[in-house]
Amino acid sequence: MPLAASASSATDDPIILNLQSPADSTDAAGKPLEVASQSGGDGEERFEGRTASGIPFVLFAQSALPVEPSTFLEERAADPNLAEELSALDEIPEEYFPESVPGDGPVTFSRGYSADELAFDAALLQPTFAFAVTPTTASFAWEPIEGATSYLIVRDGEKLADLTASSYSDAGLKAGVLYEYELLGLAADGSTVSSRTMPVETIAATDELTGGGTFVPLTYQPYTTAFTYKTFIADAYVPMDGFVAFTCGQWFDTSRFFGGDNRSWAFPTFAAPWESPHYRTMLFVNVNWDNPAPYDVILEGGIGSTKLYNSSYGLIETKTATFADSNFIDTYKSGSYAQTHWQHSVGNPFCVLGAITYDITVRFYRSGTIEVVGDREPVPHHEAYGRWDNGSGEFWNTMYQDTNDGFICLLGYCTDDPIILNETH
Amino acid sequence: MIEVARERARFLPLLAGNLIAVALIAILFCAQFGGPTPLWLLQAPYFATGALVAIALTPLELLLLKRLQRHVPNIFIEALLTAIASTLLGIPGGLLIGLIGALDPRSFVGADLSGLGAYIMIGGLFVAAAGFLCALVGRLVAAFLVRLPWAPLTVLGAAALNLLLAVVFLAVA
DSSP, X not given: OOOBGGGOOSSOOOOBOOSSSGGGOBOTTSOBOEEEEEEEETTEEEEEEEOTTSOEEEEEEEEEOOSSHHHHHHHHHTOGGGHHHHHHHHTSOOOOOOOOOOOSSOEEEEEEEOHHHHOOOGGGOEEEEEEEEOSSOEEEEEOOOTTOSEEEEEETTEEEEEEXXXXXXXXXXXXXXXXXXXXXXXXXXXXXXXEEEEEEEOOOTTOBOSSSOSOOSSOOOSSEEEEEEEEEOOSSEEEOOHHHHHHTTOTTOTTOEEEXXXXXXXXXXXXXXXXXXXXXXXXXXXXXXXXXXXOSEEEEEEEOOEEXXXXXXXXXXXXXXXXXXXXXXXXXXXXXXXXEEEEEEEOOTTOSSOOEEEEEEEEEETTTEEEEEEEEOSOSEEEEEEEEEOSSOEEEEEEEEEOOOOGGGGGTOSOOEEEEEEEEO | OOOOOOOOOOHHHHXXXXXXXXXXXXXXXXXXXXXXXXXXHHHHHHHHHHHHHHHHHHHHHHHHHHHHTTTOSXXXXXXXXXXXXXXXXXXXXXXXXXXXHHHOTTSSSOTTOTTHHHHHHHXXXXXXXXXXXXXXXXXXXXXXXXXXXXXXXXXXXXXXXXXXXXXXXXXXX
16 A cells, blocks of 8 residues: 555654664654665665654665775675675676776776676675655764764755764655755864765655655666766966976976866766866766666776977977776676776876876765765866766766865875765756 | 905095996986987986086095995995985985975975975985985995906096087987
């Protein structure tokens, strides 16, 4: 029997979430929820039903593989009971070093992963986030964010709370209304170390929750979800001083320049998001949820060529770095979760020192969440975009844009910028 | 087993040994670059830079060696101790590189001197490493050269040609 929301009262009590065991969440009085249906799969589950007092609810629980599964696996290897589990994981290729050849144009690679390469042990998943809605409430619970000492909750641009606990409930909402929530992790100095943005729709009186009902609090990604991360040098030309010239094979000839990408932030194109505009480095991943043939996950990578100019901006030579110092590891996928881990380090092919460096894990959830966890050396400009499908078509959205703190940071001298982003559409 | 005679260190063989070490460092360093200039030409100015420093500091090294020879049992320890002492060059070297970086408007050192530490530290480490290798290799090579009266002058002649090549590099560049 479908669960219509009409039984809801005007002032529901919020769901009290149990992040570690979402099915054991309770109502405000501590009474267990009556789960009518459970769907989803490894990495993301959806529960719906009623509270003990008859209030309809929908609950989403997300989990993820640890950022460094390899380390995690080593820890688990100490447990002999898990040997069988681990042997299956050992069969997954964890590292992939694409071959590339220096040349005048960009160096690119493309790799597709089939389902058998992407399988992982669901027992390794750890809860990361859960939320629940009733007609007039929304509840959130999350794993504490490293580096965050407090959390700021914002709804539709309005600050709701600044708290140290890693859960929050919002009451007094209107039924059937779409709200935009932001959960910001703040460091002790007030700076933002993480952000999570998500639209949350409360249950409307007309919603039928089971049997293929109409209520979907998040979007459902019908076909594909994609993500791209690019670095670029905004300047057209980058001068060099004596130190740089010396370590880049120009002795002390400071009259020369390296070419930049001469652009600002730029959205990926729909037709070929892994191509133009110009970039220093580019990575693109496409997760194919419904039509995996021939590949469930496709990685595309590129490194832009580096140009050396003389004092009158005449081109002297073009060279391109390779992926030799980069790793693409821990790429996994289930029916509702996917992830990939990029350790990207690309130096100037003319120089002996310095590299553009970032290390990120990108997680995808079928409900429309893309999460990025990692850090970067703050040089040059970095930009990241996600691609979602809201049912009526695909669209790209900006996830991350951060500027160049100075080329001195290429030497690894600057403090890494943390990147902890989570966006849902 | 190779036996290295423990000759008393003399200026010309030591300078020749140091110049051979500088040439090796310059060639290995320049081999890392992917630039358009051929290695045989590119190494010349890098060699010239190191050679000038070596010429200026070899008398000091000789002084140190003469004092060390009274106290250490063999040439390898002598060379190692000299090399360790030569790493101290990293301090003035790093400070000099930092100063040049701070004064150069094209430098990546910010107006608020942010990044200056990187220049001093990385430049200092580079100079210290070069000083260590040069002193170590230079002293050991000098021990062989001292037995061949013609060898130091031959090395110095080759070094002079390489310095001329550096002038050609500057003219071409």
